[in-house]
Amino acid sequence: MKKIIIASFLLFGFFSSQxxxxxxxxxLGKNIVTVDEDSDKTHVEVLSKKIxxxxxxxxxxxxxxxxxxxxxxVEDGGSTQIYFDRDxxxxxxxxxxxxxxxxxxxxxxxxxxxxxxxxxxxxxxxIDYVLPYSGDGFMELEYPKSLEVNLNFMEYNIALKKNRIxxxxxxxxxxxxxxxxxxxTINKVDxxxxxxxxxxxxxxxxxLTVSYLTVPLLLECxxxxxDGANQLFLSGGIIGGINLGSHTKIKYDDSKxxxxxxxxxxxxxxxxxxxxxxxxxxLYGTYSLNPLFKDDKGPELFPFSIGLSLINF
Numbered sequence: 001m002k003k004i005i006i007a008s009f010l011l012f013g014f015f016s017s018q019x020x021x022x023x024x025x026x027x028l029g030k031n032i033v034t035v036d037e038d039s040d041k042t043h044v045e046v047l048s049k050k051i052x053x054x055x056x057x058x059x060x061x062x063x064x065x066x067x068x069x070x071x072x073x074v075e076d077g078g079s080t081q082i083y084f085d086r087d088x089x090x091x092x093x094x095x096x097x098x099x100x101x102x103x104x105x106x107x108x109x110x111x112x113x114x115x116x117x118x119x120x121x122x123x124x125x126x127i128d129y130v131l132p133y134s135g136d137g138f139m140e141l142e143y144p145k146s147l148e149v150n151l152n153f154m155e156y157n158i159a160l161k162k163n164r165i166x167x168x169x170x171x172x173x174x175x176x177x178x179x180x181x182x183x184x185t186i187n188k189v190d191x192x193x194x195x196x197x198x199x200x201x202x203x204x205x206x207x208l209t210v211s212y213l214t215v216p217l218l219l220e221c222x223x224x225x226x227d228g229a230n231q232l233f234l235s236g237g238i239i240g241g242i243n244l245g246s247h248t249k250i251k252y253d254d255s256k257x258x259x260x261x262x263x264x265x266x267x268x269x270x271x272x273x274x275x276x277x278x279x280x281x282x283l284y285g286t287y288s289l290n291p292l293f294k295d296d297k298g299p300e301l302f303p304f305s306i307g308l309s310l311i312n313f
Contacts, residue, residue, distance in 0.1 A: 021036060023037075031048075052064075053151070066108075068086050104157045104167075108311045109149075109310050111148070113148070113307065115146070116303055137299060138182065147177050148176045179206070183197065183206070185198060185248050192264075203250075204251040205249070209249065211246070212269060214239050217237050219235060233277055235275045235276075236275070242269075245260065246263050264294045266291065280309075280310075283307075284308075
């Protein structure tokens, strides 16, 4: 399975480079993703600014522009709100595109909720200050705030039957947030992931964020409905991911801190996925076949997510 994923990345000519706080992803000599980070914000540009993401740490506001579609994600007072608008100033030079024999559903903007299955903390038995803290282990999540945002920015389709069945692949960028339910964060100590307990007074949030470059391989079937006016689509397959980076973030009323590190995250992720939708809106689910952390370097946790694809482009 790992060989298939690695081969997929080689096929697309993927490589990344880092200079100070800038990460770039180039494909076949063309810049695909640029990520700029500083102490106050993260700015992301995809496909020559066709997609832009701005994450403002001071206001807990994230804006995502996909073409002329503008999404604003605001975390405030214990809740997360999403606003939709349009940016008419954006001009897409590729608006006129030839009709395709088969147009799949991968490229777009998705938002979902993260969780874990098959959780095991066996390696921590005997470490008194780890397991007794929570019956569910120290990676117990606050689900409403453990969100993932996916920007699937590149799509290729292979028609097996015109306008009905095809193979879909491409590339995407996935940001997965795991918000801790307890007053703690994590750190790597002597090569092992351990919890670090925090003062509860005035603690607003503590989370782990992991980002991936993703490559899907999907089989999609499209079924005409409403006398052919719309299409119901079903797809399934595998998504390979390569870890682009991870960090923890802690926020109190009057202070914030952010710590970048590997945190023993597996460099590759491979997940099964299933999707069902109508027109540009669909439901999706992913189910990881390998754990979040490296073997014997952290708790054994297999991620899964359920979410909504809001647009297709």
